[in-house]
Amino acid sequence: MIARLSYCAWFWRNTTAVNHELAPARLPWSAVDPDRIAFAWDEAEAAEITAVIASMVPPDDAGWKEKHRFTIEVTVLLAARFGRWACGWHWAVGEGGGGGVVTHWCCTSHSIGGPAATAARVVASLLEWRDWLEELAGRFEQLAPPNGANAEDRSWHLERAATRLVTVVMDRTGAECGWYGLCHTVLTWFLSSTGVGTQDAKDAVDTAIGGRFKSWTAPSRTLIDTVGEDLAVDLTGVQPYRER
Numbered sequence: 595m596i597a598r599l600s601y602c603a604w605f606w607r608n609t610t611a612v613n614h615e616l617a618p619a620r621l622p623w624s625a626v627d628p629d630r631i632a633f634a635w636d637e638a639e640a641a642e643i644t645a646v647i648a649s650m651v652p653p654d655d656a657g658w659k660e661k662h663r664f665t666i667e668v669t670v671l672l673a674a675r676f677g678r679w680a681c682g683w684h685w686a687v688g689e690g691g692g693g694g695v696v697t698h699w700c701c702t703s704h705s706i707g708g709p710a711a712t713a714a715r716v717v718a719s720l721l722e723w724r725d726w727l728e729e730l731a732g733r734f735e736q737l738a739p740p741n742g743a744n745a746e747d748r749s750w751h752l753e754r755a756a757t758r759l760v761t762v763v764m765d766r767t768g769a770e771c772g773w774y775g776l777c778h779t780v781l782t783w784f785l786s787s788t789g790v791g792t793q794d795a796k797d798a799v800d801t802a803i804g805g806r807f808k809s810w811t812a813p814s815r816t817l818i819d820t821v822g823e824d825l826a827v828d829l830t831g832v833q834p835y836r837e838r
Contacts, residue, residue, distance in 0.1 A: 618682035693772025756822035774807035
């Protein structure tokens with residue numbers, strides 16, 4: 595278990611730090627918010643992008659480096675065509691994917707095969723990632739504190755939002771390897787969507803989570819509630835007062 599935990603820590607640290615432009619966890623909410631960034635998709639677009647990706651797939655005997663380069667090149671292509679939000683297309687569930695939410699992609703060794711099948715997986719993963727962002731946007735809107743809310747009311751809304759978003763991420767990722775990274779990103783994006791500055795949002799989430807979440811470990815309801823309460827108090831200075 596120690597070795598696997600060490601691998602997860604390495605994977606998360608390196609996949610988010612290799613290139614800030616390509617790492618979805620580094621992107622601000624403004625760069626991924628589907629309400630701001632249109633996504634035109636139809637049969638013609640699907641056929642064209644699928645054909646281009648298929649032509650990029652490395653041969654069957656390609657090594658890890660060549661396959662890894664393929665994922666980077668595809669990410670650059672998708673980001674240039676659709677926007678930086680597309681960088682999350684291969685942020686997949688589990689150890690191979692870095693603790694993300696995508697299920698149509700796994701990792702280079704298992705997901706890259708024949709050109710047609712690989713291209714189909716990339717497209718399915720891209721659409722799945724877009725659906726996730728649209729789902730988040732809807733949840734953020736529903737959970738956001740109302741305009742003009744006082745500190746107590748805002749604190750309650752922030753705690754409720756945090757606990758519900760953590761639960762959603764935990765359920766969707768199965769609390770597998772590195773799931774806390776996606777959790778951190780989602781909470782940061784949520785706070786940003788409510789008007790909290792990006793750095794302030796990151797700092798608040800860092801403080802609230804504080805290493806409490808672990809790979810392959812679903813947090814207890816009490817721990818989730820504590821994280822939500824700590825986040826709300828840190829941002830408002832007031833304890834949440836209403837029961838959910």
